[in-house]
Amino acid sequence: MSDSLRSKLKKFMSRDYREQVEKRDKLRKILKKMRKQQSELTDKLSDEADPDKQDQLRTRLQLIREQRRKGINLLRDLKSRPDKD
Amino acid sequence: MSRNLPLVGVILLLGWAFWASPTTAEIAAGVAVFLFGMMALEQGLRGLAGGTLETLLSRSTDRLWKGLAFGAGATALTQSSTLVSLLTISFLSSGLLGLYQGLGVIFGANLGTTTGAWLMAGPALHFNIGRGALPMLTFGVVLILTRHATLKSIGWALAGIGFLFLGIQWMKDGFETVQQAFDLTEYALTGISGLALYTVIGIFATVIMQSSHATLILTITALAAGQLSYENALAISIGANIGTAVSTGLAAITANVEGRRLAGAHLLFNLGTAIVALVFIVPFMLAVENLAGLFGVGEDNHALRLALFHTLFNLAGILLMVPLIPVMVLTLERIFRSKPMPADQPRYIHANLLGTPGSALEAARKELLRLFNRASGVMATALNFEPAQFRQAEDPEALLQKPPRVHDHDMDALYLEKVKPLHGLIVDFLARIPVKGKRAQQLVSLRMASQSLVEAFKDTKHLNKNMVRNLRSKNAALKKEYLQIRANLGWLLNQLQHLSDSDEEDLEVELAELSAMAEQADIVASGHLDQLIRDRLISAEEATSLMNDSAYAYRIARSLIVMARVTFGSLEGLDMELQDQLSLDPDELRAILTQADSETQEKVDPP
Numbered sequence: 001m002s003d004s005l006r007s008k009l010k011k012f013m014s015r016d017y018r019e020q021v022e023k024r025d026k027l028r029k030i031l032k033k034m035r036k037q038q039s040e041l042t043d044k045l046s047d048e049a050d051p052d053k054q055d056q057l058r059t060r061l062q063l064i065r066e067q068r069r070k071g072i073n074l075l076r077d078l079k080s081r082p083d084k085d
Numbered sequence: 086m087s088r089n090l091p092l093v094g095v096i097l098l099l100g101w102a103f104w105a106s107p108t109t110a111e112i113a114a115g116v117a118v119f120l121f122g123m124m125a126l127e128q129g130l131r132g133l134a135g136g137t138l139e140t141l142l143s144r145s146t147d148r149l150w151k152g153l154a155f156g157a158g159a160t161a162l163t164q165s166s167t168l169v170s171l172l173t174i175s176f177l178s179s180g181l182l183g184l185y186q187g188l189g190v191i192f193g194a195n196l197g198t199t200t201g202a203w204l205m206a207g208p209a210l211h212f213n214i215g216r217g218a219l220p221m222l223t224f225g226v227v228l229i230l231t232r233h234a235t236l237k238s239i240g241w242a243l244a245g246i247g248f249l250f251l252g253i254q255w256m257k258d259g260f261e262t263v264q265q266a267f268d269l270t271e272y273a274l275t276g277i278s279g280l281a282l283y284t285v286i287g288i289f290a291t292v293i294m295q296s297s298h299a300t301l302i303l304t305i306t307a308l309a310a311g312q313l314s315y316e317n318a319l320a321i322s323i324g325a326n327i328g329t330a331v332s333t334g335l336a337a338i339t340a341n342v343e344g345r346r347l348a349g350a351h352l353l354f355n356l357g358t359a360i361v362a363l364v365f366i367v368p369f370m371l372a373v374e375n376l377a378g379l380f381g382v383g384e385d386n387h388a389l390r391l392a393l394f395h396t397l398f399n400l401a402g403i404l405l406m407v408p409l410i411p412v413m414v415l416t417l418e419r420i421f422r423s424k425p426m427p428a429d430q431p432r433y434i435h436a437n438l439l440g441t442p443g444s445a446l447e448a449a450r451k452e453l454l455r456l457f458n459r460a461s462g463v464m465a466t467a468l469n470f471e472p473a474q475f476r477q478a479e480d481p482e483a484l485l486q487k488p489p490r491v492h493d494h495d496m497d498a499l500y501l502e503k504v505k506p507l508h509g510l511i512v513d514f515l516a517r518i519p520v521k522g523k524r525a526q527q528l529v530s531l532r533m534a535s536q537s538l539v540e541a542f543k544d545t546k547h548l549n550k551n552m553v554r555n556l557r558s559k560n561a562a563l564k565k566e567y568l569q570i571r572a573n574l575g576w577l578l579n580q581l582q583h584l585s586d587s588d589e590e591d592l593e594v595e596l597a598e599l600s601a602m603a604e605q606a607d608i609v610a611s612g613h614l615d616q617l618i619r620d621r622l623i624s625a626e627e628a629t630s631l632m633n634d635s636a637y638a639y640r641i642a643r644s645l646i647v648m649a650r651v652t653f654g655s656l657e658g659l660d661m662e663l664q665d666q667l668s669l670d671p672d673e674l675r676a677i678l679t680q681a682d683s684e685t686q687e688k689v690d691p692p
Binding site: 019023026027030033037059060062063064066067070071074 | 591594597601662663667668669673678680
């Protein structure tokens with residue numbers, strides 16, 4: 001049986017597995033969005049001349065970085081988890 | 086008693102039929118089994134595809150053609166216009182769908198329902214489908230007895246199809262026996278009188294059986310057995326269309342205004358289409374003949390011709406009615422006016438939505454959002470902000486000004502009047518939504534969010550007692566601290582109101598920023614309170630009050646952010662577990678703020 005067919009069958013039969021896959025997909029999407037936001041903010045920061053606004057952008061950037069770091073660790077953890085059948 | 090007379094009449098008539106004629110009994114039992122099959126199939130499909138349909142419908146809201154395609158496709162697939170209509174009404178009621186798009190779905194469903202006639206006139210009549218029914222029923226019932234929700238739904242759907250097949254077989258057998266005994270076509274009527282009489286028969290049959298499919302299958306089997314003339318069968322199919330709309334209209338009497346508008350549109354569409362079909366029946370018949378010749382439908386295959394006619398006049402109805410939708414929307418909104426919502430009345434949640442958990446949860450979220458907007462307005466008033474100053478503020482500093490007059494608002498009375506009634510209704514509604522799996526988590530999150538909102542309101546009440554007193558205080562340092570707490574809370578409410586209105590892409594980052602601000606404002610953790618005591622700017626007693634009130638402000642901010650995280654985004658994209666895992670805890674936020682502070686310091690005083 002091919003891997004994709006096995007995965008589809010497991011998804012159909014096991015709610016836990018289905019939820020785990022859904023969660024991974026959702027997290028990937030969130031991380032992708034965060035990466036985009038991070039690069040946008042970096043560009044904005046380099047163009048900003050006002051020091052107060054720079055501070056604000058820097059804090060915001062730091063918040064996204066920290067959230068992304070947590071997300072990447074979580075994704076790694078989810079990937080390494082054995083599939084529940 | 087008089088209300089039950091039709092039911093008593095039908096039961097007596099059927100009783101007599103069972104006693105007098107085994108053939109009539111067989112046909113009647115066939116119709117009953119067919120109807121039961123429809124119910125079982127609907128239950129199965131609701132479990133299997135209910136969630137998918139809800140998701141699909143939520144994506145079909147922006148364009149009319151999408152609504153039409155969804156209505157036609159979903160009805161053709163599920164063979165249940167009732168399911169699609171109910172879903173549409175629930176989406177309309179929860180504000181997820183506009184009337185314009187809703188009408189598109191309903192018109193599309195009318196076209197989708199005509200596929201039933203094709204299935205019945207095609208495969209159903211030409212095979213011994215009764216034989217196929219038996220394994221379906223057996224396997225269906227076995228699956229119904231399992232615990233797995235998906236398998237159970239498949240079981241209901243299989244059993245439903247089995248019962249449908251069995252019902253059709255019994256009707257076929259019944260009409261074949263009738264054919265051997267006597268010829269019902271001798272009673273066929275031609276001309277306008279025949280058209281009118283059989284249209285009325287079609288209406289009555291559909292209203293009584295609550296299913297145009299049942300009327301059509303009865304008509305098609307009678308037609309195939311030669312017990313009904315082709316012209317009379319066409320009139321019955323037109324009547325069946327009107328009958329469906331009458332049934333929907335009767336069901337909508339108890340519905341909310343959106344349900345009534347949709348039922349009104351359904352009635353207008355089906356009546357208009359029927360009138361056009363009756364007036365232009367000859368051109369329609371000619372068109373059917375031409376198309377039948379084109380598709381190679383046999384001369385004597387009246388059943389397929391009937392299916393073709395049914396599709397053709399519904400399609401003509403759509404072509405005719407779609408340009409009239411804007412006028413229809415205006416008329417229906419004028420006839421069925423929505424009343425202005427009193428403060429304690431819900432706008433989105435309604436008992437009708439409980440059958441569709443996805444839209445019920447979405448309605449609850451919108452209602453909670455409405456409650457937040459009201460509660461935050463009251464909180465801002467209680468904090469003595471002038472509405473214009475509060476709305477137009479562009480940064481927290483703009484809210485630091487001392488209010489011209491400090492009023493002591495009765496927060497208990499405001500809570501009882503503006504928050505509690507609607508909050509109670511939301512809690513009650515949430516308790517009655519039947520959910521499982523992912524939706525159960527969403528429901529718990531919504532309940533927590535509603536609780537957080539109320540806690541924030543109550544904490545504001547406690548904070549406000551000292552706030553009012555200390556805003557009038559002669560101690561300038563103390564007054565300044567309370568003005569700062571007030572400005573921070575005002576800014577938070579202002580930002581949350583903006584976020585609740587907008588389609589904010591980076592909600593999570595915005596909320597993290599607001600959380601960081603709440604951390605920064607904590608005067609106990611920052612050591613600012615100790616500094617005030619050391620400098621003897623405030624007394625020990627004042628310091629205790631300030632400490633408590635700073636803690637209240639911190640709790641208010643956290644509660645409101647918890648509420649916003651659940652309520653401000655769409656529920657479909659919500660995964661509370663993920664959000665919790667990704668959100669930054671107070672220690673992490675403080676670490677980021679400290680780092681940001683030291684970076685700024687380094688820039689000001691380079692080493």
